[in-house]
Amino acid sequence: MALSGLDIYKLLPKTNCRECGFATCLAFAMQLAKKAVSIDKCPYVCAEAKSVLEASSQPPIKLITIGTGDQKLEIGNETVMFRHEEKFHRPCGLGFIIEDSLKDADIKGRLERINKLKFERVGQKIEVNLVAIRQNSDAKRFAEAVKLTYANTDLALVLMSDDLAAQKQALEATKGRNPLIYKATKDNFADFAQLAKDYKASLVVACSDLDGLSDLTKKLNEAGVAGLVLDTGKKPVSEKIWDLTQIRRQALKKSNRALGYPTLVIIEEPDPYEEAIEAATYISKYAGIVLVKGIETWQALSLLTLRQNIFTDPQKPLQIEPKLYPIGQANDKSPVLVTTNFSLSYYTVLGEVEASKVPSYILSVDTEGMSVLTAWAAEKFTPGKISDSLNQFCVADAVSHKRLIIPGYVAVMSGELEETSGWKVTVGPKEAAGIPSFLKNL
Ligand code: SF4
Numbered sequence: 001m002a003l004s005g006l007d008i009y010k011l012l013p014k015t016n017c018r019e020c021g022f023a024t025c026l027a028f029a030m031q032l033a034k035k036a037v038s039i040d041k042c043p044y045v046c047a048e049a050k051s052v053l054e055a056s057s058q059p060p061i062k063l064i065t066i067g068t069g070d071q072k073l074e075i076g077n078e079t080v081m082f083r084h085e086e087k088f089h090r091p092c093g094l095g096f097i098i099e100d101s102l103k104d105a106d107i108k109g110r111l112e113r114i115n116k117l118k119f120e121r122v123g124q125k126i127e128v129n130l131v132a133i134r135q136n137s138d139a140k141r142f143a144e145a146v147k148l149t150y151a152n153t154d155l156a157l158v159l160m161s162d163d164l165a166a167q168k169q170a171l172e173a174t175k176g177r178n179p180l181i182y183k184a185t186k187d188n189f190a191d192f193a194q195l196a197k198d199y200k201a202s203l204v205v206a207c208s209d210l211d212g213l214s215d216l217t218k219k220l221n222e223a224g225v226a227g228l229v230l231d232t233g234k235k236p237v238s239e240k241i242w243d244l245t246q247i248r249r250q251a252l253k254k255s256n257r258a259l260g261y262p263t264l265v266i267i268e269e270p271d272p273y274e275e276a277i278e279a280a281t282y283i284s285k286y287a288g289i290v291l292v293k294g295i296e297t298w299q300a301l302s303l304l305t306l307r308q309n310i311f312t313d314p315q316k317p318l319q320i321e322p323k324l325y326p327i328g329q330a331n332d333k334s335p336v337l338v339t340t341n342f343s344l345s346y347y348t349v350l351g352e353v354e355a356s357k358v359p360s361y362i363l364s365v366d367t368e369g370m371s372v373l374t375a376w377a378a379e380k381f382t383p384g385k386i387s388d389s390l391n392q393f394c395v396a397d398a399v400s401h402k403r404l405i406i407p408g409y410v411a412v413m414s415g416e417l418e419e420t421s422g423w424k425v426t427v428g429p430k431e432a433a434g435i436p437s438f439l440k441n442l
Contacts, residue, residue: 067156095130
């Protein structure tokens, strides 16, 4: 837990000498608690107090980076149990297991499909993150499969083998890609610690119980390996949720710093629907990485959509820039539709306008990212605001008419809007799905 200003004050010299630039030690402590200043500003703080303060400012869950460049995946560094308390910072990595026993052509085929799992939703790119190559054959075949994967995808890699020699070959083949090594156990941790250090790679550490897992992470830390990811192995879903929740809770409370690492979950579920449901559960409940086998587009899109929603700051709705957007070959005769600058509202309207093939303008009004009805109830989507937007974005210069289409749910404002704006208001459909037929029959 972060220290309060008073906790920090107790660790300071309390001489009020002002050398830190603050009138009192208490004032300095309050700024330290807000992370607005550095402890180094006080030349008189003792080493012991400094180490306590530095330890308290460490993130409770270590940040782990896998992969490089644009495909780099960062997990960990989370600070809360529930996203309404702050937000979840690092979206869970979604990856796919490829067995090395597959033929080369099949591996390439799977990679081709995995590489295409990229989508755009509400103006953001959402895509999968990892490919995990799992050893089922000998070391030579594992190395071949790893090389094939390395050459056919830029995604971050997970090397899944308990065979030290096979791991060494695979790590040689993937130098420069910063792969994740899977996995250290109580039986092999010394060798795998050396491997992780030699190749400067992060390491998954696996143990079915949390006490055993804590012991292992401490030993790996002592051996000089700091980049760890935790796995409690295959278990029923309810037990897995318990593990993930306990790891997050103990790490955040700093009651067990040995569990202060992100987690990894492997789903071995042959039914694709069950697999997707299980993956959705772990994405929602604290997994840092989820590995699945299914590569169907519907699975990836639904999981990435869920992930996008969970890792969006609940206090800052996704929003777009408020302005006048021309859609298609919009001209001075084109209709003008009004909506809010909530991303989901805008992109839903945009999709339907594009589907109508009627060149149009969409006027996105600044409602601080609220949807139509929410903004209307909060008085952020009012006749006055819409009129201001018409003027601000010079809509009268873009079209030669003065006709405006408003969402059906706010039909109640049409009279007042006509009065304040001087534009003729037409009430559009309540649901965006009605826009294509509405525009075609305008
Ligand atoms: S420099 Fe240190 S001792 Fe002096 S007022 Fe600031 S916090 Fe207190």
